[in-house]
Each structure stands twice: as structure tokens, then as C-alpha cells.
Amino acid sequence: MANWTVILNIAKTHLLTKLKSTSIAALGVTFGIGSYITLVSFMTGLNTMLDDLMLNQTPHIHVYNEIEPSKEQPISLYDKFSESFNIVHSIKPKMSQKKIHNALPIITYLERNENVRGALPRIETQIFYLAGSIELGGNLTGISPIDEAKLFNMSDYIVEGSAEALQNTDNSILLGIGIAKKMALKIGDRVQISPINGGIFPLKIVGFYQSGISDIDAMQSFTTIKTVQRILGEANNYITDINVKLYDIEEAVPLSKKIEQQFNLKAVDIKTANAQFDTGTSVRNLITYAVSVALLIVAGFGIYNILNMLIYEKMNDIAILKAIGFSGTDVQLIFMSQAMIIGFVGGVLGLIVGYGLASLISTIPFQTEALPTVETYPINIDPMFFVIGFSFAIISTFLAGYLPSKKAKKIDPVKIIRGQ
Amino acid sequence: MSNVLEAKHINKYFKKPVLFHVLKDINFEIKKGEFVSIMGKSGCGKSTLLYILSTMDTDYEGELYLNNKLITDKNSNHLSRLRNENIGFVFQFHYLLGEFTVLENVMLPAKKLAKKTFQEIEQDALEKLKILNIEHLAHKRASQVSGGEKQRVAIARALINNPSIIMGDEPTGNLDSHNAENVFNIFKQLSVEEDLSLLIVTHDEDFANKTDRIIQMEDGKIII
Numbered sequence: 001m002a003n004w005t006v007i008l009n010i011a012k013t014h015l016l017t018k019l020k021s022t023s024i025a026a027l028g029v030t031f032g033i034g035s036y037i038t039l040v041s042f043m044t045g046l047n048t049m050l051d052d053l054m055l056n057q058t059p060h061i062h063v064y065n066e067i068e069p070s071k072e073q074p075i076s077l078y079d080k081f082s083e084s085f086n087i088v089h090s091i092k093p094k095m096s097q098k099k100i101h102n103a104l105p106i107i108t109y110l111e112r113n114e115n116v117r118g119a120l121p122r123i124e125t126q127i128f129y130l131a132g133s134i135e136l137g138g139n140l141t142g143i144s145p146i147d148e149a150k151l152f153n154m155s156d157y158i159v160e161g162s163a164e165a166l167q168n169t170d171n172s173i174l175l176g177i178g179i180a181k182k183m184a185l186k187i188g189d190r191v192q193i194s195p196i197n198g199g200i201f202p203l204k205i206v207g208f209y210q211s212g213i214s215d216i217d218a219m220q221s222f223t224t225i226k227t228v229q230r231i232l233g234e235a236n237n238y239i240t241d242i243n244v245k246l247y248d249i250e251e252a253v254p255l256s257k258k259i260e261q262q263f264n265l266k267a268v269d270i271k272t273a274n275a276q277f278d279t280g281t282s283v284r285n286l287i288t289y290a291v292s293v294a295l296l297i298v299a300g301f302g303i304y305n306i307l308n309m310l311i312y313e314k315m316n317d318i319a320i321l322k323a324i325g326f327s328g329t330d331v332q333l334i335f336m337s338q339a340m341i342i343g344f345v346g347g348v349l350g351l352i353v354g355y356g357l358a359s360l361i362s363t364i365p366f367q368t369e370a371l372p373t374v375e376t377y378p379i380n381i382d383p384m385f386f387v388i389g390f391s392f393a394i395i396s397t398f399l400a401g402y403l404p405s406k407k408a409k410k411i412d413p414v415k416i417i418r419g420q
Numbered sequence: 421m422s423n424v425l426e427a428k429h430i431n432k433y434f435k436k437p438v439l440f441h442v443l444k445d446i447n448f449e450i451k452k453g454e455f456v457s458i459m460g461k462s463g464c465g466k467s468t469l470l471y472i473l474s475t476m477d478t479d480y481e482g483e484l485y486l487n488n489k490l491i492t493d494k495n496s497n498h499l500s501r502l503r504n505e506n507i508g509f510v511f512q513f514h515y516l517l518g519e520f521t522v523l524e525n526v527m528l529p530a531k532k533l534a535k536k537t538f539q540e541i542e543q544d545a546l547e548k549l550k551i552l553n554i555e556h557l558a559h560k561r562a563s564q565v566s567g568g569e570k571q572r573v574a575i576a577r578a579l580i581n582n583p584s585i586i587m588g589d590e591p592t593g594n595l596d597s598h599n600a601e602n603v604f605n606i607f608k609q610l611s612v613e614e615d616l617s618l619l620i621v622t623h624d625e626d627f628a629n630k631t632d633r634i635i636q637m638e639d640g641k642i643i644i
Contacts, residue, residue: 006531010517017519320515323476324529324577325504327497414471417511417589 007330010321011337018310022342025306029346029397030353032299033389036292037354040385042361043288045378047281053212054277056153058270059120059243060252063100063259066266070094103239106263110244115251118151120144122241123228129221130192130200131183138179138219140193142228145174151245160187161207171227173203177210178218193231201231296396299346303400307339311408318408319416332409339401340394347393351386423488424584424617425450425473430482432468442468443480444640450585453615455607457628460637466621467589469637473619474507474587475499487584504533508578512590516570516577518563522549525562526576533581541580548576552606568599575606586610588620592627604630 015022069091075081100106103121110119123142128135145163148154154163159177166174173191185191190202203223210217229238246252252269259267271278311318318331362379430446433439442465450456458466471477473484475491478499484492486506491499516525526545530536536544549555552572557565562573571591578586586607592600604627610616611632620631628634636644 003532003534006528006534009531013519316515317517320517321528322500323474323503323509323511323515325500325532327500329497330500330532414477417515418467418471 003330007333008337010334011341014310014314014334015338015341021306021309025303025342026346026349028299028302029296029343029393030349032292032296032396033347033350033393034353034357035295036389036392037351037385038357038361039292040288040389041354041358041379041381042377043284044382044385045362045380047284048380049374049378051277051281052153052156054274055249055270057157057211058274059152060246060249060270061244061256061259062268062273063106063242063244063263063265064240065096065098065100067093067096067098098240099234099238100240100242100265103242104237107239107242110242110259113255115246115248115255117245117247118147119242119244120147120151121225121239122243123225123232123238124240125228125232126196127231128194128196129179129183130194135194136179136182138176138221140173140228140231141220141222142225143222144225145222152243157209157211159208159210161205165206166222166224169204169206171201171203172206172223173227174207174209174222175205176217176220177208178214179221180205180208182218195231197232199231203227293392296392300396300400303339303342303397304404307335307401307404308407310338311335311404314408315411315416318411319413322411322413323417328409331411332405335405335408336398336401339397339405343393343397343401346397347390350393351389354389355381355386422452423449423485424452424454425619426485426488427469427473428483428485430469430472430480430484432465432472432477432480442640443472446482446640446642448635448642450617450619452584452617453611455611455618455632456620456635457631457633458619458621458635458637459623459625459628464637465640466637470587470589470619470621474509475503504529505581506584508575508581508583508586510571510574510578510586510588510591512593516562516573518561520562521559522554522562522565522573523558525573526580529577530580545576545580548579549573551579552576568595568602571595571599571603572606575603579610583616585617585619588618588622590622590624591620592622592624600624600627 073086073088073091075086075088107119107121110116121144125140125142127138127140129138130136143154145154145166149163158174161174163174166172173193175185175191179191180186183191185205187205187207189205191205192200192202194200209220209222211220225239226236229236232238244255246255249270253271256267256269259265321331321334322328358379358381361377364377366374366377368374426449427446430443431441432443434442446469458469460466468477472480475484475486476499478493478496482492483490486502491502494502516522517528520528523542523545526548527541530541530544531538546555546558549558552575554569554572554576557569557573562570565573571594575586575591588607592603595603607618607620608630611618618631620627622628634644635642
């Protein structure tokens, strides 16, 4: 039968009279939990940032018309040669159109699917930027700016100007920052571009685009779908690519297969396109947790040591408590509650220290060319980390306290009293 | 008069380092209000017997009755409770919890028993300290009082739950003659006035001669 007021009172007195070693043990836990919180917030913040860098602007499924050789050559269709051995040399890709046939109905069809958050049309085309007599090669992509901003975080990569300006201004362009630097252009200027099949079109610069990958920034510009169609002289059903964003990224593989079969198009899912990415994320998470667990185990050994020492010092007290009627379980509870108090106090302090450090790191400036929208170190403070950290503090102190307290429970008072 | 404590055919062996028959067929009883001392040479087994009687040592053969109830082979939690409620202890060395005040030390067994409220326990404790003339020490740390005073605190603690019997393992062995005399008088007074049973192991012949009955032990046997 436990009598908690007495047990806790004794535990408290023991802890307070040994304040130095108590605080060292608690500091061990604080240090462990604090570093865990800091580390995990920092690492997951970084992970999220890197994931976003890649995943936000990448469609979950990219649908387009692939230029490739026919899988079946006409000769294999001819019955009379079916028994023979045919060799066709120098196969060339099949002549086909770049545009997706019936693109607009396909988009409507995809958007009706409940897994799809949005399907956006795009037109990819090669152009030249003209600067006097110099021609710079590049890509111009026709997009629906507002929808792109909404689904693919386009705004994060617009360093000056906005998606709305692109949508609302006729014959406007969102110029890659690399091109703008090369040609010394600023917002409001006009840039002349020329499609491959000839002609010159002046477009008004309404903003700059920076992806963080300088090769892309030196080539890529954006305008509206309508503008591209006008430049190319195509009808308004001319669409070369469809980018699909899903609610659940796991649906990407089956849906892309279905699209390929149904429409006879090429559909690339994000998993295939970025297979190495998942691996990087999970390895980083693994390292974070391995380091945190190591820190907490060290803290656990600290508590184990200090409680062990305390029990050796308190041998006489244990014997006398048992002699005056405290059971072995009572004595065990006294030492267990000491461990748990150390764990609780150390854990709570650790959470506070961890939160403080994480918040501090999130104010340190961190500027890089590659990430135009990031100004300070990325920190991801998730309440779940605090729950995990605190549970770990309690569990590890429980384990560290259990063995020494078990020993205290088993101490034979007769041996101690007679051994004096 | 009823028996407070009764031992029947108690045998005990030490198994280490070699098998040794330390207590040989011990039979005796202690009546209510009786003041008994156990005497004998070092190593005759008198302390061993005391710890068996105290229920702290359970490794023996035979039967032990406390207040006419068999307590042999009860589980350790049950024995702890019995000890808490019915047996008071006084040791040769004072065995107080040094970090607690005198008052807290005295109150501890009663708090464990938890039959009374905190206020009642405190009242009782102060009363016991008064009986022993040390109420002025109540709020001192136990580690800061003198040896004789410590022993009186230990007696107060042994009394707090109004036990059936008080056991002492040479309670005067570590005290000067003045304090030893003092402790004996307290015991005697408790025996006479409170009708308390006492069982004291001692080397001190003067002390033993003043008790109601002396149990003489030799080589693990009771000779008188």
C-alpha cells in the first residue's frame, strides 16, 4: 500500500539536500531534450525547405507528347513476313505533333477526378531573346499565372512583380533573372523575342523569375497561354503539356499509368522523376533521430549513476525506513519518484531550452542565391516534437531509475543494521 | 495475561560461509507489560533472534506469534505493515533520518500508517517528545542533536504508533552511564505506566538485572 504524501515528502527531502547532484542529473536530461528539440526542428525545417524547393514547383504528374520511334514498324504488321527475321536499320522517331490532341477536354476530365487538386495547361516553346544583334536562346512557357501561383507556389519564385500582373497585362513577360542580368533589363522595359519560325514580338516585363538553379534562370521565362498561342500563331486549343497536382502524392503512380493507357500520352509521375529525393529525406531524418537518441541515452546513464550513488549513501536511511514499517515497494517508490521528478523537471526545462534555441536559430540570417524566398534559417517547430521529447525524457528516466530503485527495494535491513 | 509475542521451536542456520546452526529450538513468550532482557556472549545468537522476532528476518524455521496471530510465512508487505503498527524499534546506533527534523522523524511511522490526520499525528509526536523531555528539540535537524538525545528521539519514534512491543538491540550500548540510566528509566516507566511490553538485547548486566525477566542465551540455546 503506497502512501504518496509520505513517499513524495521523503523523495523531495532527499532531492533538496542533494541539490547539486540533483541539478546535474536534471541538466543532463535538459541538455538531451533541448538538443533533441533544436536538432529535430532544424533538420526537419531544412528538409521541408529542400522538399519544397523541389516538390512545390514540380507537378505530381506531367503529361505531354513524347517524340519517340514507333515501337512497331510496318513490316511486322505484314502477315507474309511474320515467319521471317526482319531487320530495320536506322529507325527515326515518328513524325507527330507536339500539341496534346483534345487537351482541353482531357483537362476537364482530369479535374473531375476526386484525387486531383488541379490540372493546368502549359505551352512550352523555344524562342530567342533579342538584344540588338545578339540572339540569346531560351524557353518561353505559357501558363495560367494565378492558378500556377495557387497550386505550384509560383509566387515564391517571383522575386519582383507578381503573378497577377502577368495575368492582367496584355503581352507581358515574367523574365528569368539570369536573362535580365545579361541584358540589363528592369521592370517596365520591353524585351523583344523571336520564335523559331520567325517574327519579332515585343513583350513588357512585369516581373522577374528566380528558381534558384542558375542554368534555368538564364533560359526560362513565363507568359500567359494566350500570348504564346499568339506568338506561335496557333489556335486556342494548342496545349503542349498538362501539369497535374494531386491531394495525395501516393496516387501519382497509378494515375499516371492510367493516363498513359487512356490517352496514349506520356505521363511522368513525381516518384519516378525524383526517386533520389525520398532517400535523402529519410536518411536525414534517420541521422537526426540517431543523434537525439544517443544524447538521451547519455542523459539516462547520468541519472542512473546519480541515483546509484544516492542509494549507496542512503543505505542506513533505507534500512531504518524498512525497520519502521516501510515496505520494499515503498522504498522503491521513493527512489522511482526521485528519478521521475528529475526527469519531469529536466524534461520541461529541456523543452523550454529547445524552443528557445530553435527560435533563436530561426532569427539568424541565412541568405543564398539558390533560395530567393528564404531569409533566415528554416525551423519547423511541431508540437509533436515536444510530445515525443517529453515522453522520451519520462521513459528514459523511468528506466534509469528503475534498476537502482529495484536494488533499494531488495536491500536487507538486517544486514545494514547489524553490519554497523 | 495475554501473550504479546510467542516463539515456538525457532531454528536458524547461517549458510555462508559454512553451514552453521545459530539458533537451536528457541521457545519463549512475552506477556503484556513485561520488561524482558536477553543476555549472552557475543555470537550466541541473541541479535539474530531479535531480528527474527522483529519480522525483518524471515529466513528461519519454527513459528512466531504476534498478539496470538501466526506471522510466520506472511508476505513482506504484510510484515511491513505489522511492523509499522505493532513493533517499535530502538537500535544501538541511533538511526535517525539526518535530513529531517526531530519531529518529522518521530512522525514518519505514523504517517506511513496513515490512520490519523496530519494534525493528530503532530499532536501525538509532540506529546511523545514531552514524555521523553525533549520537546524543545522538535524543530532541530536530527543530525544536530547529541547522542543521548538521539536515542530518546528514537524511542519517541518507536512509541508513535502505540505499538504492542518495543524491541531494542543494545539501546544503551553506545551511551555513557548517565544517559544509559536515563534510557532505562524511560523504558521502566513505559512498562509500568503504559503497560508496554519490552524486549531488550543487552550486554549491560546492571541494566538486565533491573528488568522483570532475563533470558540467558548460550550457543544458540536459551539456558534460563
